Amino acid sequence: MLPPIITEFDVQALVDSHLTWEEEKRVLQAIRTDPALHAYYLQIVAQKKLLVAWWKEQATENKTAKSTSHEAGVLLLAGMQ
């Protein structure tokens, strides 16, 4: 039987910590052996880190976002234009 194909959703779930230990091992193994998956993984990790850092910057600059709850702040910023 062929091994299951690792999709972008699997890599994203790894980065978002949504996988079980067994699933994580399977995806990491694929990342080790596939340069394209490896590059994609690094890109998604970097993008996520950048977003977190950017959001913190926003929170310190934007009093509105700072004074609201996280969830409300997210929904508020989601509507920005």
Added chain:
Amino acid sequence: MFEQAALIDEMGKLRKFALRLTKNAHNAEDLLQSTMLRALEKKDYFQNETNLFSWTSKIMFNLFVSGYRQKKKFETQYDPAPYIDQMSMGPTQEAHVDFVTVNESMKLLSPEHRQILLLVCVEGMRYEEASKLLKIPVGTVRSRLSRARYHLQELLTPSTPYKNPMLGHLTGSQQERIVA
């Protein structure tokens, strides 16, 4: 300097080490990812004849001691921008991703894409939680998040193709669905 594949090979042992330090799977994953980023930033300083695990575990321990134990957030301590420059754009390009660029890029995304990125990537919300909050199926959360990441990366680094590894494996209709 070392190959990225060699660093990936050390992830299993580093994860175990992070677990021993933090005693917590979630915190261990944060510590591991910060260590990976720091190692990639500093890879020019690695001496080939030395042991990569020893070198990276020392980085991890230093990160743990200097920041993690004080319960500070990694994201505020370690600026990811140099890593982004190095990994996503290449050394010869002068473009620099900064917070202004992120801000402008986020404004160009649809509200749905901004929202899902903020909920999952920034807030760390689980897909199921986002599904309940937004009243959409979990599968829609995953596909919307994937499209949002794709569009954001295109905006952040327009000269660098999105490194989606799956398109080559998929049929035409599947590719269209993913990048739509």
